[in-house]
Amino acid sequence: xxxxxxxEKFGSSVAAAGSPMEIIGMGPRDEDESSSSFRTAExxxxxxxxxxxxxxxxxxxxxxxxxxxxxxSYSHIxxxxxxxxxNGICAGYSLLTAIIAAKPRSLxxxxxxxxxxxxxxxxxxxxxxxxxxxxxxxxxxxxxxxVAWSAACGSFGGFCHKATASVAITxxxxxxxxxxxxxxxxxxxSKYEAPHPVANPIKGxxxxxxxx
Numbered sequence: 357x358x359x360x361x362x363x364e365k366f367g368s369s370v371a372a373a374g375s376p377m378e379i380i381g382m383g384p385r386d387e388d389e390s391s392s393s394f395r396t397a398e399x400x401x402x403x404x405x406x407x408x409x410x411x412x413x414x415x416x417x418x419x420x421x422x423x424x425x426x427x428x429s430y431s432h433i434x435x436x437x438x439x440x441x442x443n444g445i446c447a448g449y450s451l452l453t454a455i456i457a458a459k460p461r462s463l464x465x466x467x468x469x470x471x472x473x474x475x476x477x478x479x480x481x482x483x484x485x486x487x488x489x490x491x492x493x494x495x496x497x498x499x500x501x502x503v504a505w506s507a508a509c510g511s512f513g514g515f516c517h518k519a520t521a522s523v524a525i526t527x528x529x530x531x532x533x534x535x536x537x538x539x540x541x542x543x544x545x546s547k548y549e550a551p552h553p554v555a556n557p558i559k560g561x562x563x564x565x566x567x568x
Contacts, residue, residue, distance in 0.1 A: 392460070395457065395458065398457050398539055399454050399458045401532070401535060401536060401539065402453050402457055402536060403450065405536075406450045406451060408528045408532070409443040409446050409529050410443070411525050412443045412522045412526045413440050413444055413522075415521055415522040416430050416436055416518070416519065416522040417430065417440060418518070419519055420515065421512050421514050423511070425512070428508075428512050433492060435485075435488040435489045435491070435492045436492070436522075438485050438489075439485040439522065439523070439526060441485075442481050442484075442526075443482070443485070443526060443529065445478070445481065446481070446529060449474070449478055453471070453475075468544045468547065471540045471544070472541060472544045475537045476537050479530070479533040479534060479536070482529050483530050486523055486529075489519070489522075489523045490523050493516065493520060496509045496519075497509045497516065
C-alpha cells in the first residue's frame with residue numbers, strides 16, 4: 357500500500373468517525389444546552405441585585421426622625437442621598453442588562469467590552485456609596501472628639517438603625533455586582549484576546565490592538 361492510499365484510508369476513517377466534538381461526546385446540542393444554561397444563570401444573577409437595591413433605597417427614603425433634640429432625614433446627608441441614587445441606578449441597570457443577557461444571541465466584541473466596562477463602573481459606584489455611608493454612620497455612632505463632633509446616634513437611634521440596615525443591604529448589592537463583573541470578564545476574555553501593545557511601523561509608538 358503506497359502513501360497516497362494510506363492517506364485516503366485515514367481520511368475516510370476520520371470522516372466516518374465524525375468531528376472532534378462528536379468523537380469526545382460533545383455535539384452541537386450539548387454546546388447549545390451549555391450555552392443556554394450559562395445564559396440563564398447570568399440572567400438570574402443580573403436580576404438578583406434588583407431586590408436588595410430596591411430594599412436599600414426604600415429603607416433609606418423612609419428614614420427620618422423627629423424628637424425633642426430636633427429632626428433628621430436622609431436628605432440632610434449627602435452620603436445617604438448618594439446611596440439612594442446609586443441603588444436606583446443599579447436596579448435599573450440590572451433590569452436592562454438582564455433583558456439583554458436573556459436574548460439567545462452571542463455578543464459582538466464591542467458589546468462584550470461595553471458590558472465589561474459598565475459592570476465594573478456600577479460595581480465601583482455602589483461600593484463607593486456603601487463605603488461613604490458606612491463612614492458617616494461610624495461618625496454618627498462614635499463621634500469625633502478631634503473636631504468636637506458628638507455621637508448623634510444616642511439622640512437619633514431609630515434613624516441610625518434604619519441607615520445601618522440600608523447600608524448593610526447595599527453591601528449585599530456590592531457582592532452581587534462583584535460576581536456580575538467576574539462573569540462579564542470571563543465572557544470577554546474567554547472569547548476575545550486582551551489588547552496588547554504592538555510597535556507602530558511608522559513612528560515606533562506602541563499601540564493597543566484587539567484580536568477576535
